[in-house]
Amino acid sequence: MIYDLLVVGGGINGCAIARDAAGRGLSVTLVEKDDLAAGTSSASTKLIHGGLRYLENYEFRLVREALGEREIMLASAPHVISPLTFILPYAQGLRPAWMLRIGLFLYDHLAKRKKLAGSHGVALAGTRYGAPLKDEFTRGFSYADCRADDSRLVTLNALDAHERGAQIFVGATLTEAKRADGLWRAMIDTPGGAREIKARALINAAGPWVSEVVENRLHAITHKHVRLVKGSHLVLRRLYDGDHAYILQNPDKRIVFLIPYEQDFTLIGTTDEVFFGAPGKVDIDAEETDYLLAAANRFLKTPATRSDIVWSYSGLRPLYDDGALNASVVTRDYAFDLDAHAGAAPVLSIFGGKLTTARVLAEHALAELAPLLPPHGGAWTANATLPGGDFANGDFDAFLATLQSRAPFLAPKTARRLARAYGSRVFRILGEAKSMEDLGADYGGGLTEAEIDYLRRVEWVRRADDLLWRRSRLGLHLTAEQRDAVARRLERPLD
Ligand code: FAD
Numbered sequence: 001m002i003y004d005l006l007v008v009g010g011g012i013n014g015c016a017i018a019r020d021a022a023g024r025g026l027s028v029t030l031v032e033k034d035d036l037a038a039g040t041s042s043a044s045t046k047l048i049h050g051g052l053r054y055l056e057n058y059e060f061r062l063v064r065e066a067l068g069e070r071e072i073m074l075a076s077a078p079h080v081i082s083p084l085t086f087i088l089p090y091a092q093g094l095r096p097a098w099m100l101r102i103g104l105f106l107y108d109h110l111a112k113r114k115k116l117a118g119s120h121g122v123a124l125a126g127t128r129y130g131a132p133l134k135d136e137f138t139r140g141f142s143y144a145d146c147r148a149d150d151s152r153l154v155t156l157n158a159l160d161a162h163e164r165g166a167q168i169f170v171g172a173t174l175t176e177a178k179r180a181d182g183l184w185r186a187m188i189d190t191p192g193g194a195r196e197i198k199a200r201a202l203i204n205a206a207g208p209w210v211s212e213v214v215e216n217r218l219h220a221i222t223h224k225h226v227r228l229v230k231g232s233h234l235v236l237r238r239l240y241d242g243d244h245a246y247i248l249q250n251p252d253k254r255i256v257f258l259i260p261y262e263q264d265f266t267l268i269g270t271t272d273e274v275f276f277g278a279p280g281k282v283d284i285d286a287e288e289t290d291y292l293l294a295a296a297n298r299f300l301k302t303p304a305t306r307s308d309i310v311w312s313y314s315g316l317r318p319l320y321d322d323g324a325l326n327a328s329v330v331t332r333d334y335a336f337d338l339d340a341h342a343g344a345a346p347v348l349s350i351f352g353g354k355l356t357t358a359r360v361l362a363e364h365a366l367a368e369l370a371p372l373l374p375p376h377g378g379a380w381t382a383n384a385t386l387p388g389g390d391f392a393n394g395d396f397d398a399f400l401a402t403l404q405s406r407a408p409f410l411a412p413k414t415a416r417r418l419a420r421a422y423g424s425r426v427f428r429i430l431g432e433a434k435s436m437e438d439l440g441a442d443y444g445g446g447l448t449e450a451e452i453d454y455l456r457r458v459e460w461v462r463r464a465d466d467l468l469w470r471r472s473r474l475g476l477h478l479t480a481e482q483r484d485a486v487a488r489r490l491e492r493p494l495d
Contacts, residue, residue, distance in 0.1 A: 003029045006199035008174045011041035014205035015157035016358040022164035024377040033173035035466040037154035039207045042470045043315025048356045049145035062333040066356045067111035077386040078394035079423030081148045085244040089140040094249045119143035132240035156386040170460045184345045204349040207318040208279035224337045227321035232284035232314040233269030256295035268292045272328040284312040320352035346372045388423025414446030429454045445477035464490045
């Protein structure tokens with residue numbers, strides 16, 4: 001078989017492109033060398049946002065596009081994406097209030113808003129927003145963005161692509177691809193052995209590995225380069241009550257977020273460190289930990305300490321190298337490199353991009369390749385839902401109430417977690433179950449045999465660590481014994 005498109009990389013960009021292309025009627029194969037979202041796409045701050053800070057770097061095109069995407073993404077996946085209120089405390093000696101007001105005015109007006117609230121000034125002294133903060137912070141601003149489960153967003157894109165006909169291979173590495181007779185002939189290393197895939201066009205969505213794929217796998221040339229910038233996050237025991245986030249200014253002009261996380265925790269992030277090594281797994285270092293704690297403690301009444309830290313994660317931003325000297329001002333916008341010459345199969349390499357803009361990036365990528373592909377349909381994703389996101393009016397609370405009435409045996413926390421992760425697809429996991437026992441062994445945190453089996457059968461989960469720390473963050477809630485039991489379950493073949 002000859003595919004129209006071979007997509008390399010199962011991060012948000014690769015999966016969004018595979019979904020869009022499959023929905024247009026193209027035949028698509030996607031290869032991911034590790035697990036879905038194993039690269040940068042599971043290590044983000046998990047915001048679907050315009051990027052208030054990017055206004056200072058005059059990234060108006062990106063901010064406008066990203067602001068517009070917030071509402072489109074929220075409507076398409078109201079289970080894994082939800083609105084979030086941000087509080088920006090005014091801090092003497094940092095940005096003046098008039099500057100913050102102008103930034104927020106632009107943020108409110110650069111793109112259309114339907115669901116998300118606009119910005120306004122808020123009193124902090126004596127209010128719930130000010131309660132966790134030092135008394136010197138008496139006023140600030142409030143605005144809305146969205147938070148997302150980044151890994152689930154990737155998986156849902158892959159699932160939608162698959163349900164529209166795409167082949168998805170995880171644990172499948174593109175080792176080499178050559179052009180021959182107007183096609184790509186790609187060698188793929190899979191758990192079942194090497195195989196060849198033929199495709200009319202190739203999309204290189206390998207994120208931090210984009211240049212490595214061009215140079216070492218395709219033996220091609222690109223004049224564009226990737227700039228790797230490491231970013232780390234800390235997860236701490238919940239630092240404050242309430243479901244709002246804080247955006248905290250730092251004296252180095254950067255900002256750090258405090259975000260409610262996984263019901264019981266607070267996320268602090270992120271850092272910006274130029275990274276010169278080869279792409280791969282990265283970890284937080286002591287300096288980044290100190291930096292993040294100090295950024296939070298400049299504002300918090302009760303200081304966060306190392307003993308509050310329960311987990312951390314780090315990722316590499318695969319930024320398009322625009323030559324900027326400072327890591328935090330390198331453009332967050334994306335760029336394409338199309339290598340297509342007469343008679344030769346084309347390759348489109350993707351540099352940069354955000355979780356927020358992956359859907360629209362996919363549209364632009366396919367528009368660029370369209371003349372080189374067989375006839376196919378037009379853009380369609382702006383008005384479509386992702387799997388599980390099709391509940392009435394995108395009303396999550398109403399959907400949760402329906403789930404609780406149909407499955408009253410689920411503990412409230414479990415019902416909420418399942419509704420968030422799977423949306424309407426949760427009923428495929430629950431089946432005819434009338435009690436927790438009907439869902440099989442209980443591994444803790446509401447994780448049952450039925451859910452594990454669904455993840456393996458439908459969502460390409462293979463390993464316990466992937467399930468516990470990426471596809472879900474249940475690792476945070478389970479004991480070491482419970483995690484071992486999950487690992488043993490995954491070692492057993494599916495019935
Ligand atoms: P990746 O997710 O890295 O995917 C590339 C994939 O390609 C990897 O899974 C890799 O295994 C695979 N691959 C590589 N080589 C091969 C090969 N030879 N064969 C097969 N597969 C291969 N964006 C937002 O919108 N909001 C945020 O809040 C946000 N916060 C961020 C915070 C941090 C600290 C970082 C680092 C990024 C953040 N981003 C955010 C940006 C966003 O996460 C990234 O832009 C996005 O995830 C990049 O996705 P990708 O698909 O390009 O790359």
